Amino acid sequence: MDKRTQILDIIRRVAGKEPPEAADESLFDSGVLDSFGLQDLVTELEHIFDVKIPDRDLTPRKFESVERIEAYLEGHGK
């Protein structure tokens, strides 16, 4: 399974909603994730991709869209 598919699956699982069609669309503005859903998303990303996301990286902007999540993981060798 490629990275984007995995990310989309995680979003579906934690939000219980379909991710936005466009990869650059905000998960917040589209109503897919709220503040607590974002925390669940980060926890799942750490678990599935075996990556430790430090507190200082934990800004909503870094995880705002599928595209940004993908970029973050790529920047961390995933």
Add this chain to the structure above:
Amino acid sequence: MAFLKAFGSYLPERVVSNAEIGARVGCDAEWIRNVSGIDERRFARDDETVTDLALRAAQDCLERAGVKASELGMILVASGSSERQFPGPAASVANRLGLDSTPCLDMSMASAGSLFGISLASRLCESLGPILVIGAEKMSRIVEREPMERGVAILFGDGAGACLVDPSNGFARILDCGLYSDGAYAEDLRLPFTTPLEMNGRSVILQASRKIPRAIATLLDQHRKRAADVAVFLMHQANQNLIARVAKALEVAEDKFYSNIRKFGNTSSASMLIAAAEWSSANKLLPGETLCFAAFGAGFHWGALLAEGSEA
């Protein structure tokens, strides 16, 4: 050594329902309850000041403790909503308690202020004597600044809480605390001088959801205790959903976290002590049982404190 001797609180009379505040910011009562766990909050009268609220909580605490104001070695007041830039309310509270030379300290810290105050008091009381720690807020003054912002207006209420920290006796001995601050997030929750409170709710929740359980777990580990061993968690009443997250992260039942946010909303620095006062009115910490305070707020400042029931 330092002990928790007594708590006290004061809540203004006027109850502001979700329906009332929701009508002002365009949302319904049920939505407010779902996102925060809050049903109502208290708003102080126009002529009530932070000092007024703090004084009432102080008097309640001293009465419960059976201690006279003249016996106090120091007064610490945490408030992020004080009416003046300076002086803060601490010296005014002391004055109205009839004191004219007792040292006072204001802590302009918002939600983590009471926790930091108790921690500071626990270190100072052996040399200064009993220290009264107060958290007092008139948040209605802040949230009613125009333009009212929905995410802020629905959360906050007014009130005051107090705690007497004594060097020689009390119902619980303070074991230890872990305090932390990180100014990288100062812009994510801030109150400018005249404009409305600004809050990046997503950042606050993300950081608080991690930092609070970590602070508690670190402290418990240092004292070879487990979260399940704690009799009661008294946490800053920020949002019921956050309290539930912290409980889940620590793998304990949510009802171990005493909560009264449904009735009083988020009263910032006052909330932890208001919850403590209400909890202590109906409950007793038995000798050897563990109590855990925790808070997180603007700064960001956060931390936890452990106390153990003593033979008071």
